[in-house]
Amino acid sequence: MNLLVTGGAGYVGSVCATVLLERGHHVVVVDDVSTGNREAVPEGAVFVEADAGQAADEILSGGCSGGAFEGVLHFAARSLVGESVTDPDLYWHGNVVTTLSILEAMRRHSVPRLVFSSTAATYGEPATVPITEDCPTQPTNPYGASKLAIDHAITSYCHAYGLGATSLRYFNVAGAYRSAGENRVVETHLIPLILQVAMGFRDSISVFGSDWETRDGTAVRDYIHVLDLAEAHLLALDASQPGRHGIYNLGSGEGFTVREVIEACRRVTGRPIPAKDAPRRLGDPAVLVASSDRAITELGWSPKHTAIDKIVSDAWEFTQQLGDRAHAARSS
Numbered sequence: 405m406n407l408l409v410t411g412g413a414g415y416v417g418s419v420c421a422t423v424l425l426e427r428g429h430h431v432v433v434v435d436d437v438s439t440g441n442r443e444a445v446p447e448g449a450v451f452v453e454a455d456a457g458q459a460a461d462e463i464l465s466g467g468c469s470g471g472a473f474e475g476v477l478h479f480a481a482r483s484l485v486g487e488s489v490t491d492p493d494l495y496w497h498g499n500v501v502t503t504l505s506i507l508e509a510m511r512r513h514s515v516p517r518l519v520f521s522s523t524a525a526t527y528g529e530p531a532t533v534p535i536t537e538d539c540p541t542q543p544t545n546p547y548g549a550s551k552l553a554i555d556h557a558i559t560s561y562c563h564a565y566g567l568g569a570t571s572l573r574y575f576n577v578a579g580a581y582r583s584a585g586e587n588r589v590v591e592t593h594l595i596p597l598i599l600q601v602a603m604g605f606r607d608s609i610s611v612f613g614s615d616w617e618t619r620d621g622t623a624v625r626d627y628i629h630v631l632d633l634a635e636a637h638l639l640a641l642d643a644s645q646p647g648r649h650g651i652y653n654l655g656s657g658e659g660f661t662v663r664e665v666i667e668a669c670r671r672v673t674g675r676p677i678p679a680k681d682a683p684r685r686l687g688d689p690a691v692l693v694a695s696s697d698r699a700i701t702e703l704g705w706s707p708k709h710t711a712i713d714k715i716v717s718d719a720w721e722f723t724q725q726l727g728d729r730a731h732a733a734r735s736s
């Protein structure tokens with residue numbers, strides 16, 4: 405298929421673009437490199453450096469590919485819980501307004517399929533876990549609220565204009581694939597930060613909150629391997645039907661506390677990794693664990709890399725590659 409990937413210079417978008425290219429799709433990436441980086445765009449993709457909302461109309465008119473687009477995979481977004489509490493304008497404008505422009509451009513150029521990166525953050529603090537797609541959506545931060553607003557907009561575009569769309573509500577994505585992994589301009593995610601401590605780039609990892617009502621007082625998250633996530637995007641493209649908006653949770657179904665993740669990183673790296681307690685981070689829910697049964701039964705999704713040590717060990721390999729590349733750049 406001829407596909408537009410927004411946010412393909414970022415973590416999840418670059419891994420998915422890599423897998424799409426491997427499966428023979430034609431990929432155009434649009435990214436403004438606000439949090440991603442140019443080197444992450446996989447070889448073989450056409451790269452347009454621009455704001456996705458502003459560039460969508462021209463790209464989807466066929467300008468970059470010489471042909472009609474058959475789908476959009478929309479990863480581009482601001483996606484940090486804490487930042488969304490302090491700078492909500494980045495989220496309402498950067499996420500919602502950008503996506504509305506993309507939806508309009510898709511409608512104008514009759515692009516039939518959309519796969520959207522939604523999130524566990526749409527649910528807020530769940531009353532029960534694991535979280536199913538039928539649980540109430542009551543986001544605890546502007547990031548989750550912006551993604552939920554987009555999900556609602558997509559539903560109405562599907563019903564009114566015949567778009568076929570899938571919102572994939574990822575839980576915590578981690579791990580790496582080939583030369584693609586977490587390498588943001590400013591890193592705030594737990595696993596890459598812990599691995600930076602293991603590399604000696606940071607002194608310690610801060611544990612945000614040790615007074616949550618969980619088994620060791622630290623927050624619980626459900627970690628999904630980025631390659632399993634990429635597979636779900638391919639299945640979603642295939643399952644797309646005009647007029648239908650499918651919503652699917654994607655996680656491994658198992659929750660790990662922050663301390664358990666640090667322990668897994670110590671096990672995999674063999675390094676001590678000092679940790680220190682710090683206050684809770686604004687907007688964080690205590691526990692997010694997915695039920696992915698709907699994706700498994702309806703999309704035929706079958707996650708293969710669910711063990712936390714496998715996820716951490718792929719992320720560790722990537723972090724070491726990054727360290728080697730930085731060393732080579734300094735010595736040249």
Ligand SMILES: NC(=O)c1ccc[n+]([C@@H]2O[C@H](COP(=O)([O-])OP(=O)(O)OC[C@H]3O[C@@H](n4cnc5c(N)ncnc54)[C@H](O)[C@@H]3O)[C@@H](O)[C@H]2O)c1
Pocket residue numbers: 410411412413414415416417434435436437438439440441454455456457478479480481482483498502521522523524573574575576577578588
């Ligand atoms: N990483 C996770 O754990 C996780 C979990 C749930 C959902 N998500 C969603 O997955 C998507 C990708 O997340 P990620 O972790 O890869 O983030 P990321 O920050 O690594 O990648 C986002 C990319 O989008 C680009 N971008 C942002 N706004 C843009 C705009 N207006 N125009 C063009 N490019 C723009 C950035 O430069 C970056 O390259 C996001 O939509 C995020 O909300 C991520």
Ligand SMILES: O=c1ccn([C@@H]2O[C@H](COP(=O)(O)OP(=O)(O)O[C@H]3O[C@H](CO)[C@@H](O)[C@H](O)[C@H]3O)[C@@H](O)[C@H]2O)c(=O)[nH]1
Pocket residue numbers: 483484485523524525574575576577592593594595597609610611612613623624625662685688692
């Ligand atoms: O230095 C750190 C960084 C994080 N954490 C904690 O670790 C957990 C995971 O944090 P992080 O890796 O930043 O991910 P989340 O805030 O859970 O958010 C991710 O996962 C969500 C889905 O669950 C997505 O919506 C978001 O886009 C994505 O950033 C949270 O409890 C954090 O408070 C720490 O204790 N110390």
